[in-house]
Each structure stands twice: as C-alpha cells, then as structure tokens.
Amino acid sequence: MLPKNLKTIYEEYLPVYQSRPKLFKPDKLRALILKSAKEAKTNYEKLNRPITCSKNIYIRIWVRRAIDKDLVSRSTHDTSPKHFTSLLKSSSEYFLLLPEKKRHQIKRKFFATPPEKRKEVWGSFNLPFKKIEKSFIKMTTERIKLASKQGYDSYLSMLLDKNKIPQTEYKSFVKNNKKIIQYCNQQLPDINNLATWFYSEFNQPCFICQIPKFPFKTIDNVIDLFTSKYKVLNRFKHKVDIKLGNNSQMFYKEDKDIFKIIINRNNNIRHRITDLIHELSHVVNYLQSFSRGINPLEKGSYWREKEAFKIELSVIKKVSPLLLKASFGEILRILWRLSFETELYKNPNQDLSKLYAKTFNQYFKKAKQKRNPLYILDDWIILQPFMTLTHAIAQSQVIYEKLIKNR
Numbered sequence: 001m002l003p004k005n006l007k008t009i010y011e012e013y014l015p016v017y018q019s020r021p022k023l024f025k026p027d028k029l030r031a032l033i034l035k036s037a038k039e040a041k042t043n044y045e046k047l048n049r050p051i052t053c054s055k056n057i058y059i060r061i062w063v064r065r066a067i068d069k070d071l072v073s074r075s076t077h078d079t080s081p082k083h084f085t086s087l088l089k090s091s092s093e094y095f096l097l098l099p100e101k102k103r104h105q106i107k108r109k110f111f112a113t114p115p116e117k118r119k120e121v122w123g124s125f126n127l128p129f130k131k132i133e134k135s136f137i138k139m140t141t142e143r144i145k146l147a148s149k150q151g152y153d154s155y156l157s158m159l160l161d162k163n164k165i166p167q168t169e170y171k172s173f174v175k176n177n178k179k180i181i182q183y184c185n186q187q188l189p190d191i192n193n194l195a196t197w198f199y200s201e202f203n204q205p206c207f208i209c210q211i212p213k214f215p216f217k218t219i220d221n222v223i224d225l226f227t228s229k230y231k232v233l234n235r236f237k238h239k240v241d242i243k244l245g246n247n248s249q250m251f252y253k254e255d256k257d258i259f260k261i262i263i264n265r266n267n268n269i270r271h272r273i274t275d276l277i278h279e280l281s282h283v284v285n286y287l288q289s290f291s292r293g294i295n296p297l298e299k300g301s302y303w304r305e306k307e308a309f310k311i312e313l314s315v316i317k318k319v320s321p322l323l324l325k326a327s328f329g330e331i332l333r334i335l336w337r338l339s340f341e342t343e344l345y346k347n348p349n350q351d352l353s354k355l356y357a358k359t360f361n362q363y364f365k366k367a368k369q370k371r372n373p374l375y376i377l378d379d380w381i382i383l384q385p386f387m388t389l390t391h392a393i394a395q396s397q398v399i400y401e402k403l404i405k406n407r
Contacts, residue, residue: 005056006033006063013067029067036066040254047257052236053290060295061254087142094135097128098376100383107377111204115195118202122373132376133352140348143385155345159386164300165393173393176400181335183404184328185365199364201357201372207329208270215320216273219263225319226280232287233280240283248275250282252297259283274327281311305394313398331395336363338392340375341385 002010010033017024040062044055051058106125113121144155152158160170191210197203208214216222219242227234245262253260261279263272285307289296296304316324339359344352357369380387 002030002033005060006037009033009060009063009067013071016071032066032070033063036063039066043255048239050235051257052239052287053257054293057290057293057295058254058257061252061297064297065254087139087146090135090139090142094132094139094382097132097135103377103379103382110377115197115200115203122202127376129373129376136376136382137348137352140344140385144345144348156342156386156389159389163302163390165302165390169302169397170393172400173396176396176404177335179404180396180399181332181363181365183399184332184335184363187325187328189322189325199367199369201360201369201374204333204374205329205364205367207326208274208323209268211322211326213320213322214270214273215323219273219276222273222276222280225315226284229315230284230287232291233284236287240280242276248279250279252286259286274323274330277315278308278312281308281315284308284311302390302394305390306398309391309395309398310402313402331399332363334388334392335396336360337378337381337388338386339363341381345385 010029014026014029017026017029037059040059041055043062044051044058053061106127110118110121110125147155147158150158152161160167189207189211191207194210198205216225223237223242227237233240239258240261241258242261242263244265246264246266248262248264248267250259250261252258261276261283263275263279265272267275282304285304286296289299289307313324316327336359339362340356343355343359351371352375353371353373356375357372360369360372361367375381
C-alpha cells in the first residue's frame with residue numbers, strides 16, 4: 001500500500017506505463033516508487049542544512065526523477081518499430097549531407113564574419129542546399145509520423161501535451177498573436193542609424209547588442225541584484241552553482257540539493273548576463289514555490305516558464321527600461337522560430353527558405369526578406385524542434401495578461 005503523497009504519483013504515471021507496447025505489471029511501478037522514496041529519505045538526512053524544500057516535496061521530486069529515468073530507459077528498448085527506424089534512417093541521411101561538426105564550424109565562421117560580407121562567405125561554403133533541404137523535409141515528415149504513431153493528430157499537439165500546456169492557453173496565444181507581435185514591435189528601442197543589413201537574411205537582429213548602455217558589467221552584478229531583491233535566494237545563494245557550457249539552462253540536483261545553472265559560453269557578455277537573469281528567475285521561482293509547499297516539477301515546464309518570466313520582467317523593468325525594450329526583440333525571435341516550425345510541421349513539402357523569410361517578415365515589421373536559408377544553422381530547429389515552445393507561449397501569455405489586456 002502506497003502512502004497518500006506517493007499514490008498520486010503512481011496514478012499519474014500508471015497510464016503512461018500501460019500505454020507501452022510491452023507487458024507491464026503495476027506492482028513493478030509500486031516497487032520502484034517505494035524503493036525511490038526510501039532512497040530519498042536516506043539522502044535527505046545527509047543534505048547540508050538549511051535544505052531548500054520540505055521532506056515531502058523532496059521525496060516526490062526524487063521519486064519522479066527515478067520514474068522519468070526508468071521511462072527513458074524503457075523507451076530505448078521498447079520504442080518501436082518501423083517509424084522509429086525510418087526516423088533514424090532519415091536523420092542519418094541528413095547528417096551525412098551536413099554533419100553536426102561541420103554545421104557548427106560553418107556557423108562559427110559565418111557569424112564571426114562582418115554582416116555586410118556574410119553573403120559572400122555563405123556562397124563560399126558551396127553547400128548542396130537543395131539536397132540538404134530535401135533531406136530535412138524527409139526527416140521532418142518522419143517526426144510527424146512518429147507523433148501520429150503515438151496517437152497525436154500533429155507533432156505540435158504531442159509537444160503541447162508533453163509540456164503540459166493547456167489548450168485554453170494555446171488557443172489564447174493563437175487568438176492574441178497579432179496583438180502580441182504589434183505590441184513587441186512598438187516596444188523596440190528607437191536606435192539611430194541601424195545598419196542596412198540589420199534586417200537582412202544574413203543577420204540575426206539583436207537589439208540587446210545595439211543599445212548604447214547596458215546596466216550590468218559582470219555576472220556578479222546580477223547575483224548581487226537578485227540576492228538583495230529576493231531574501232529567499234540570499235538565504236540559499238551558497239546552493240547555486242553557476243558554470244559555463246554549451247547551452248543556458250537551470251536544473252535542481254536533488255542528490256545535493258543545489259541549483260545548477262549553465263550559461264552559454266558562446267554568447268557575448270550581454271547575452272550571458274540576460275541568460276543568467278532568466279535562469280536565476282527560475283531559481284527564485286523554485287525557492288518561492290518550495291516555501292509555499294508547491295512542487296514546481298509537478299506544475300510542468302510551461303507553468304515554470306510563465307512564473308520565471310514574470311520575475312524576469314519585474315527585474316529588468318526596475319533596472320533598465322531600455323534593456324526591457326531591447327528584450328522584446330529576443331521575444332520576437334523566439335516567436336518567429338515557433339511560427340516557422342508550426343508552418344513547417346503543418347506542411348513540410350514547401351520552399352523552406354521562402355517560409356523562413358516570410359515568417360521573419362511577419363514578426364519584424366521593418367523586414368523585407370524574400371528567401372532565408374539560415375534555418376539549417378539553427379540547432380534547435382534541426383535537432384530539437386519546438387524546443388522554445390513553452391518559452392514562446394508562456395512569454396506571450398504574460399505579455400498579453402500583464403501589459404496588453406487592460407491598457
């Protein structure tokens with residue numbers, strides 16, 4: 001018999017296990033939960049005080065992580081058949097044409113080149129672009145089939161479900177999308193003498209890099225600001241570990257009761273700092289949730305993004321209205337990617353360079369692109385489609401609810 005606080009986890013995960021193609025006995029899930037809960041209790045007593053969350057929340061986090069690891073392990077063995085094999089085959093064909101290492105080399109060289117000379121450099125790569133695009137379309141089609149095999153009517157529906165994004169929120173996002181685009185464009189900072197190439201297909205427009213004054217000089221400035229503003233973070237600042245890596249992210253390490261923040265080392269100092277603001281906002285949300293008896297993991301990634309973005313907006317607005325304005329350019333870029341991916345997964349068989357330019361023009365109102373092939377350099381579009389889905393919808397909803405709805 002499972003205790004009440006663990007029974008809800010069992011009831012949540014049981015249908016997931018039962019939907020797997022191989023035979024599964026409920027007793028195995030119960031045994032895994034009880035074993036993990038016991039490990040959690042033992043480890044909790046070893047943690048350095050003060051501990052960020054209650055024993056009950058800690059156990060539930062530990063158990064969920066154990067179940068998630070088990071599910072990943074099972075997926076490796078029992079995921080299926082022909083459609084999964086087809087996706088692997090189409091992916092292999094794509095990466096033979098454009099290996100990951102080569103894409104990163106091209107990306108580095110391309111963006112290290114002055115924007116006015118990038119067209120020439122792009123041509124010098126001599127990429128078999130039509131073959132690459134055709135192969136990418138094939139890989140996308142196989143992903144759509146895989147989602148269908150799992151019972152979803154679209155690849156996007158699968159991601160909405162897995163990220164626990166309510167249909168009401170998504171419908172609201174679609175309904176208010178034009179208002180959000182208009183608002184973000186109105187907020188963009190008025191920067192004199194923007195270069196002629198700023199909105200061209202060979203540039204990723206960034207207002208954060210264009211604004212004349214930036215409110216922070218170092219990473220430590222950001223940490224000092226957050227710890228002075230949020231007492232709960234100041235209390236646990238020794239449990240925040242910040243390191244450089246390949247992608248910016250934050251995660252709670254339950255074995256040590258610490259928050260690990262990775263900041264993208266490939267970004268310049270301004271973007272490292274804005275990334276840190278976002279990730280520290282996640283830490284604050286976790287700590288505030290813990291103090292209220294809320295488990296953020298049970299709320300889902302969408303809820304966590306929404307709450308973190310509210311904190312992020314509050315911090316940036318207070319420190320620098322100019323940086324806040326510039327940040328709307330980053331939001332437009334995220335929304336642009338989502339729009340491209342949405343149209344791509346509705347209909348992969350189209351001219352994708354034309355689609356990439358068309359969606360760009362919809363989000364950046366001063367742009368007049370005709371074709372843009374740079375989607376093949378976007379790691380998330382190629383490797384992890386809809387990776388920024390939760391960010392895009394969460395940020396849009398907060399902007400609409402807090403800044404547009406009642407003005």
